[in-house]
Amino acid sequence: MRYQLIDCGRGRKLEAIGDYCIDRPSPAAADLQPRLPDRWAEADAVVHRRSRGDGWEFRRPWPEPLRVDCGSFQMPARPTPFGHIGLFPEQAANWQWIDRTIREIAGREIAGREIAGRGTPRVLNLFGYTGASSLAAAAAGAEVAHVDAAKPNVEAARAAAEASGLGEAPIRYLVDDARKFAAREVRRERVYDLVILDPPAYGHGHRGVPWRLERDLWPLLEDCLGLIPRHSGALLVTGHSAEVGPAEIRRWLGRFRFPRLEFDSGRAGLRDLSGRFLDAGFYVRAVWGERP
Ligand SMILES: C[S@@+](CC[C@H](N)C(=O)[O-])C[C@H]1O[C@@H](n2cnc3c(N)ncnc32)[C@H](O)[C@@H]1O
Secondary structure (H helix, E strand, O other): OOEEEEEEEOOEEEEEEOOEEEEEEOHHHOOOOOOOHHHHHHOOEEEEEEOOEEEEEEOOOOOOOOEEEOOOOEEEOOOOOOOOOOOOHHHHHHHHHHHHHHHHHHOOOEOOEOOOOOOOOEEEEEOOOOOHHHHHHHHOOOEEEEEEOOHHHHHHHHHHHHHOOOOOOOEEEEEOOHHHHHHHHHHOOOOOOEEEEOOOOEEEOHHHOEEEHHHHHHHHHHHHHOOOOOOEEEEEEEEOOOOOOHHHHHHHHHOOOOOOOEEEEEEEEEEOOOOOEEEEEEEEEEEEEOOO
């Protein structure tokens, strides 16, 4: 089924998956006004922000299964205790970039041009949560290490893969702290062709170790670069932060003087039916070295 952002405003967003409508909080829509006020009455499910966590009100039962078309894969949409729906549709452009980048690395045919490959691409997806980016990589033929500190999130990601018909795909699901895992992989001299990071602005890693993006991103990125071949590789960093954005990350990466380093960066987000852009954080896509 297709995902669509219908309208947003007053700190909320109205979305549709197929014909099932969801009304949820959206801090990014705080300063916007709804443009289609009549459509909000169509909401089948509403997330109410409560002091102790978010609460769902279902005016029509949540259809099971409810799967969202994500290009080369599907994701099951499910209501979570945090008011999430099991995927972040604003990541769609990143899933397409992951697909293209993996196919380029794998040397599969793109647009009729044969490309010299390097065997099965290896992908590390840190802060993997729903697993959508892991499925995008696996659907393109990669072997994936999917890491998240929260066990329930890792189990939900594995279930999403099964529900998407990718239960047998070569994805290792790992409950771990992203920093610890990356540092260990460096010591083991593991190599990945693409590393994906979507850290929260702040949070807690495994065993409650605090995470602060502004402070902890840089040493983690240093380890991640230690896992990617200098002569050819790719990196995707996304996130929300008032202090760190594409400019800071590009400047930081630029210091490493990778060969033929190219960036594609900006703001991720969704467009509503009125054509307005609802911001959902930054993205930085970097590729370097040999390319067809
Ligand atoms: C913004 S979400 C990532 C969303 C993901 N890109 C997706 O599309 O589903 C951040 C995730 O990071 C996890 N997390 C927070 N701190 C962590 C840490 N230090 N190490 C590993 N995972 C962590 C959280 O459990 C959460 O699932």
